[in-house]
Amino acid sequence: MLRCPLPVLLLFCFLVGPGGVSPGWAQQGPPPRAGADSDAQALLQAGPMVGYGTHREVQLWVQTTRPADVQIRYWSRTTARGDTASPSVIPDPDTSVTAVQRTTAVEEHIARFTISALEPGNTYLYRLYLNGQRVQRPYPLRFQTQPLWQWRTDPPTITMAVGSCAYINDPPYDRPGEPYGGDERIFRTIAAKNPDLMLWMGDNVYYREVDWATPAMMEARYAHTRRTPALQSLLGHTHNYATWDDHDYGPNNSDRSYRQKEASLRLFKQYWANPNYGRPDVPGVFGKFRWGDVDVFLLDDRYHRSPTDAPRTERKTMWGTEQRQWLIDALTTSDAPFKLVVNGGQVTTPATRYETLARFPHEQSTLLEALQERQIEGVVFLSGDRHITELLRRHPEDFYPIYEFTNSPLTAGAGSGSPNPNRVHGTLVEQRNFGTLTVSGPREDRVLTLRTLGVDGDLLWKRTIRAEALTVPDGSDEGDE
Numbered sequence: 001m002l003r004c005p006l007p008v009l010l011l012f013c014f015l016v017g018p019g020g021v022s023p024g025w026a027q028q029g030p031p032p033r034a035g036a037d038s039d040a041q042a043l044l045q046a047g048p049m050v051g052y053g054t055h056r057e058v059q060l061w062v063q064t065t066r067p068a069d070v071q072i073r074y075w076s077r078t079t080a081r082g083d084t085a086s087p088s089v090i091p092d093p094d095t096s097v098t099a100v101q102r103t104t105a106v107e108e109h110i111a112r113f114t115i116s117a118l119e120p121g122n123t124y125l126y127r128l129y130l131n132g133q134r135v136q137r138p139y140p141l142r143f144q145t146q147p148l149w150q151w152r153t154d155p156p157t158i159t160m161a162v163g164s165c166a167y168i169n170d171p172p173y174d175r176p177g178e179p180y181g182g183d184e185r186i187f188r189t190i191a192a193k194n195p196d197l198m199l200w201m202g203d204n205v206y207y208r209e210v211d212w213a214t215p216a217m218m219e220a221r222y223a224h225t226r227r228t229p230a231l232q233s234l235l236g237h238t239h240n241y242a243t244w245d246d247h248d249y250g251p252n253n254s255d256r257s258y259r260q261k262e263a264s265l266r267l268f269k270q271y272w273a274n275p276n277y278g279r280p281d282v283p284g285v286f287g288k289f290r291w292g293d294v295d296v297f298l299l300d301d302r303y304h305r306s307p308t309d310a311p312r313t314e315r316k317t318m319w320g321t322e323q324r325q326w327l328i329d330a331l332t333t334s335d336a337p338f339k340l341v342v343n344g345g346q347v348t349t350p351a352t353r354y355e356t357l358a359r360f361p362h363e364q365s366t367l368l369e370a371l372q373e374r375q376i377e378g379v380v381f382l383s384g385d386r387h388i389t390e391l392l393r394r395h396p397e398d399f400y401p402i403y404e405f406t407n408s409p410l411t412a413g414a415g416s417g418s419p420n421p422n423r424v425h426g427t428l429v430e431q432r433n434f435g436t437l438t439v440s441g442p443r444e445d446r447v448l449t450l451r452t453l454g455v456d457g458d459l460l461w462k463r464t465i466r467a468e469a470l471t472v473p474d475g476s477d478e479g480d481e
Helices: 006-016 038-043 186-192 215-226 229-237 261-271 321-333 361-373
Strands: 033-036 044-053 058-064 069-076 095-097 110-116 123-130 133-135 142-144 158-163 197-201 239-243 287-291 294-298 338-343 379-383 390-394 402-406 433-440 447-454 459-466
Touching (some): 038 123, 044 142, 044 215, 044 229, 142 229, 158 186, 239 294, 321 338, 321 361
Parallel strands (some): 379 402
Antiparallel strands (some): 044 058, 069 095, 123 133, 158 433, 287 294, 433 447
């Protein structure tokens, strides 16, 4: 019997890692076979997709059409000499290879790789191998690690793309008449802007009537949307984060009574790569992450939601008591100059015609009063759902103005905006579009720039908000242009 010293065995286990977790510097296993092959191309269903990213860790996601061995090969774009490496050249020996993962039907043929021990502030290029053969993609595959700026420099400039309501046509199961979805090239337009990350703000998938009764058909709808050709480049080189709204949770206007809510939650976790979901004792898709000096809070407005038409009592809730308290506490703790709160439906509007928080008046007042009582600065709300885009401004007495950037739709049908007293003049958009948020400037004078852009990237409007304008007790009207 061959004996292996314990230290050697432990080192081997660390290098290989469990379940695709791999240190960024390790070279694991034999190199995959070079060369692209039509069989390997046929194995790829969707992706690869870049998920969450931190200073030293990222997650990648891949889906295959049938069981396959999946492996990722990655390397820093910057060589040891500080030169930028060509995407077509792999610097050797600075190349790492993940452990092989076998996709299975039980897991929807999905593989996810948590790649750790990377270096901060780097861009990494990567390649995908299926059954040992390289899968060529017609766009760059890359991910980044966040820079370690704290105690060293000013925070980095950050650009986030945002959007909601992504309807992908499927004629046999769509409503009759003119197709509801269109302009899928918008995803390529977003990818070409090279944002650091993409925030999917709900209705990222549209379940049809034939889908929401059974988990199998719900999964088929996710797979149908995720394999959209125009979407792949955005997935492959932009960090993607998501929350949901009614159409990617269940039926239209669905709430906590939806009988497939557990299956829907499981599928959301399968198809996205957020860093966290809910709390151990409170299920849901809500969570928080930081990018640069910006904190982003993703809310779940469906899993715990009371029926929208229920009586407007103190017990009526969009988020549930536990999630609402988590949000208030997390905002209180945050030291970010901008705290972006992302919700599927609108939060600050007084309008009750749609599925807004105004139809949950106790919860809306509880949140807004908590911001004032705890003097929480820098809060900006982001939302989707409405099939229009608008910037809302609500200015409580003796407090700073609270902004909400509603952005919708990506590829679903556009709607018409009804009058809203909180709407900032010139920001109503009634066509397919997406948004970007750029945070820039020195640490003591950060500026948030909001843009709305059309399907082909044409600028529809732009506004800026200075962090100092979202402070207590100043709350002046200055800072928005």
